[in-house]
Amino acid sequence: MKISEVLIKKYLDIKRDLPWRNTRDPYLIWLSEVILQQTRVNQGLPYFNAFSEAYPDVRQLAEAEEDEVLRLWQGLGYYSRARNMHATAKQIVEKFPDHFPVTYDELIRLKGIGPYTAAAVSSFAANEDRAVVDGNVIRVISRFAGITEPVNSTPVRREIERIAAAWLQPGTAALHNQALMELGALICKPQNPLCHECPLQSACAAFRDGLTDRIPLKTKAAPKKERYLHYYLGAEGIQYIRKRGAGDIWQGLYEFPLCETGGPDPEPLPSFAGRETAPQLLQQAKHTLSHQLLHIRFWQTELQAGHLQDYEAVADSELDRYGFPIVLRKFSDVFIAGKGLL
DNA sequence: CAAACGTGGAC
DNA sequence: TGTCCAAGTTT
Numbered sequence: 001m002k003i004s005e006v007l008i009k010k011y012l013d014i015k016r017d018l019p020w021r022n023t024r025d026p027y028l029i030w031l032s033e034v035i036l037q038q039t040r041v042n043q044g045l046p047y048f049n050a051f052s053e054a055y056p057d058v059r060q061l062a063e064a065e066e067d068e069v070l071r072l073w074q075g076l077g078y079y080s081r082a083r084n085m086h087a088t089a090k091q092i093v094e095k096f097p098d099h100f101p102v103t104y105d106e107l108i109r110l111k112g113i114g115p116y117t118a119a120a121v122s123s124f125a126a127n128e129d130r131a132v133v134d135g136n137v138i139r140v141i142s143r144f145a146g147i148t149e150p151v152n153s154t155p156v157r158r159e160i161e162r163i164a165a166a167w168l169q170p171g172t173a174a175l176h177n178q179a180l181m182e183l184g185a186l187i188c189k190p191q192n193p194l195c196h197e198c199p200l201q202s203a204c205a206a207f208r209d210g211l212t213d214r215i216p217l218k219t220k221a222a223p224k225k226e227r228y229l230h231y232y233l234g235a236e237g238i239q240y241i242r243k244r245g246a247g248d249i250w251q252g253l254y255e256f257p258l259c260e261t262g263g264p265d266p267e268p269l270p271s272f273a274g275r276e277t278a279p280q281l282l283q284q285a286k287h288t289l290s291h292q293l294l295h296i297r298f299w300q301t302e303l304q305a306g307h308l309q310d311y312e313a314v315a316d317s318e319l320d321r322y323g324f325p326i327v328l329r330k331f332s333d334v335f336i337a338g339k340g341l342l
Numbered sequence: 343c344a345a346a347c348g349t350g351g352a353c
Numbered sequence: 354t355g356t357c358c359a360a361g362t363t364t
Binding site for chain 2: 038039040042043075076077078079080081154190191192249
């Protein structure tokens with residue numbers, strides 16, 4: 001039996017019943033793939049349901065306001081996915097008036113669609129012979145082939161793509177790709193893989209050599225850079241709430257006026273300089289992003305903080321953690337929508 | 343090509 | 354509690 005046959009047989013046995021598997025509508029498949037980029041099924045599922053209900057087809061998504069799309073996306077993270085998805089919906093309606101693009105070559109040109117998503121949509125929706133290579137596939141293949149070098153290098157990456165393409169039997173891509181990824185998600189897991197349930201066990205190099213906990217190897221990330229952000233809260237600061245620009249973290253999100261320093265000591269903001277006594281430290285928090293450790297300090301710019309109560313009233317889990325919003329994100333429809341107080 | 347992008351679950 | 358990491362893409 002070929003590898004692909006073994007994978008598909010196991011898949012039919014263990015597959016989860018997921019809404020985007022009960023359709024061949026390329027729009028819904030694309031929607032699910034964008035939502036699931038770097039996102040677990042359990043986290044993305046409610047968002048898929050919300051989007052497929054709010055926008056049943058690509059035209060309705062294209063006709064929506066971007067603010068409305070972003071509001072539905074609140075809490076999912078990687079917000080550029082939502083902006084790209086919306087822009088791409090508009091582009092598809094314009095350039096493909098009577099059919100959703102389903103070929104790899106058409107899809108790869110669109111915003112927010114890279115090699116993985118183009119292969120996924122073209123294979124799932126049209127059974128095009130494209131082998132998907134995502135985190136699951138990298139893990140399964142690197143273990144199976146016993147690749148002990150770091151997988152995040154171009155040569156190793158190409159080798160994995162070569163093996164993935166070799167495993168694919170023509171005409172089976174839709175099923176085969178799902179099967180391979182489902183194996184990675186449910187059995188060949190990152191930690192504690194269930195090798196005793198794996199149909200590839202007898203031929204797996206990592207299992208044979210006891211290396212499943214060391215493969216795939218990834219070169220470790222750079223140490224986090226420390227940054228100090230001082231936010232000035234208070235009734236007066238509300239009128240200075242601004243949207244963050246490009247080229248740094250939290251792009252497009254909203255925040256209170258701040259200054260960034262090289263260390264724990266704050267500096268007065270020009271807007272407030274000389275206008276009050278020394279700001280009072282309200283609270284400190286730490287926030288980690290990919291390669292940054294943010295030290296965040298909240299300062300009160302004046303004594304009466306009545307307006308802060310208004311913010312707390314619409315607070316979400318981030319307020320629960322830090323006491324104050326760092327950036328105004330999912331708790332604030334008014335700010336995401338760019339209306340209300342702005 | 344390295345770095346940036348978000349959040350929540352697992353250990 | 355801290356680290357890893359999850360159906361990647363963009364710059």
